[in-house]
Amino acid sequence: MLQVAFIRENKDLVIERLAVRNIDATKMVDDAIDLDEMRRQLQTQLDSSKSEMNSLSKEIGQLFKSGEAQKANNLKEKTTQLKETIKSGEHELSDTTNALNNVLYSIPNVPHPSVPKGNSDEDNEEIYREGDVPILHGNALPHWELAKKYDIIDFELGNKITGAGFPVYKGKGARLQRALIAYFLDKNTAAGYTEYQLPHLVNEASGFGTGQLPDKEGQMYHVTGDNLYLIPTAEVPGTNIFRDVILNESELPIGITGYTPCFRREAGSYGAHVRGLNRLHQFDKVEILRVEHPNRSYEALDEMVNHVKDILKELNLPYRILRLCGGDLGFTSALTYDFEVFSTAQDRWLEISSVSNFETFQANRLKLRFKNTDGQNELAHTLNGSSLALPRVLAGILENCQTEKGIKIPEVLVPYTGFEYIK
Incomplete structure (x- = not known):
């Protein structure tokens, strides 16, 4: 706020x-x-x-x-x-x-001066692109067909157990999912982020603290009996660690990472563009977030962007970075960069990460302050990013890495999966 x-x-x-x-x-x-x-x-x-x-x-x-x-x-x-x-x-x-x-x-956050004016995602600015789009064999399939062919993700079984948007991962699909989580966490902790295991439900005060409430109340699952909310991202419990906290300036910066399932109602999402893993009600994500001194928060944002870049390079996936326009910018964000992976089988870009600087917007709600060198309490800056969201990364791997022999696992993941192909 x-x-x-x-x-x-x-x-x-x-x-x-x-x-x-x-x-x-x-x-x-x-x-x-x-x-x-x-x-x-x-x-x-x-x-x-x-x-x-x-x-x-x-x-x-x-x-x-x-x-x-x-x-x-x-x-x-x-x-x-x-x-x-x-x-x-x-x-x-x-x-x-x-x-x-x-x-x-x-009142939403004030956009950073670099945020372009625009009405929707069509007005976002592409600022970077890397990686070659692979040329697939003639029998290439979208990931939902590959999941069925190799029996690694069962969408119908998830629909039976819970409903649409709750897939069941099986065999090598479950192993690949676990490998991605471990790989992301290892990359993040190697970069200096402290790993946390966080609650999957939060109270109302936590929702207000990071800005999900009241702005996104309709998008969250609400456990009415206890007035708790299923988390839409690890950003919510992770950032609320610092609610009502006064830090010493010497403690900054603080970086944490955590894996959680994420729950989003995504009401009104229908059509071919949300098939398979493209949009889910429950999905896994590894998050990074930082508490920074206001003087260096944009330097920290660049560091976070470069960190996600490094992960996508190692996965050998073609990707691009967009600077979100004003009409597509989240309520709490001052500046957001979206990462998108190109899905060759679907011939479209899939968003797999958002990296944002909220400046003092969340900190003011959270009463997250630090004592500066003059002994005065000052609001910190908060930042967060997906590192990474799994469903569309997994979709990108399945679709871009499919060969006549099967799905070739990116080399960096083989030590985690224990296999080189899904056949």
């Missing part, structure tokens, strides 16, 4: 940058400023009433001690009125603060 002081001091800039998202934020910004002014006035009045109450209480005590009971009782009547004024003021302040927070929760 944006800091109200930042909005107040940079009103025109905030409105101008949010226009890159195709949002006219004028009313939201004006409402936030007006409610903040009202909140500050109410706080001043309340503080004044409480100060007067304290002075009267001391004066009443002194009057009783000096035997002037009548004067003391007269003043007590005034304190009764003050108590009502204070009670009323506290309610009004609470209502105004809640109204202000509701407005602030509805």
Whole structure:
């Protein structure tokens, strides 16, 4: 969430940058400023009433001690009125603060100056491309047909057990899935990220902390009996490790990684473009996230992008990087790079990673701060990225690595799988 002081001091800039998202934020910004002014006035009045109450209480005590009971009782009547004024003021302040927070929760993050204006994913900017698209044999198949041919993923069985979007991995398919998870984690820990095993359900406060609530509430599975949410990504429990934490500047940067299943309702997703592994309700993902000093968070973002690049080079998959336009940028992000793998059998690009800098947007919600060299508390910057999401990486391997002999496993994964081909 944006800091109200930042909005107040940079009103025109905030409105101008949010226009890159195709949002006219004028009313939201004006409402936030007006409610903040009202909140500050109410706080001043309340503080004044409480100060007067304290002075009267001391004066009443002194009057009783000096035997002037009548004067003391007269003043007590005034304190009764003050108590009502204070009670009323506290309610009004609470209502105004809640109204202000509701407005602030509805304002998305301000895009970085490099974010291009645009309406949809068609307006994203390709900034990098690497790898040769393989020429497949004449009998090449899309991954959902390969999964059936080699009996490694059963979509129908998952549909029977749970429903569409919950595949069952079998035999070498399950082994390849496990190999990818181990490989990603090993790459991340070798790069300095500390591995965590994280909860798969989070409470409401965690959802608000990273911005999934209230923006993406309809996309999350809600366990209503306990008011818990199944995680859409390890970003949520991982980043909430630092909720209500004040770090020392010397502790920065912090990098963590974790594997979790991810759960997304993906309501209204139908059609050929979401067949097979292209879009699921449950999938596995390895995440990296960082807590950074504001002065170097964009340097850290570049490091994360290069880290994902290195993984895709080792997997020998053709990929490209897109800078997301304002209309495709996530609610909490200031700048996002998407990685896409080319699926030769489907003749289309598949998104397999997003790497984002949220600047102080999440940290402000989380109250994640560090004590700087001047001894002042300052909001940290948070970043996260997929390293990597498994379904479409797996789809890319199956489709791009298919040969007449079977699916050839990328060389870097063979020590993890124990086999070179799926035949």
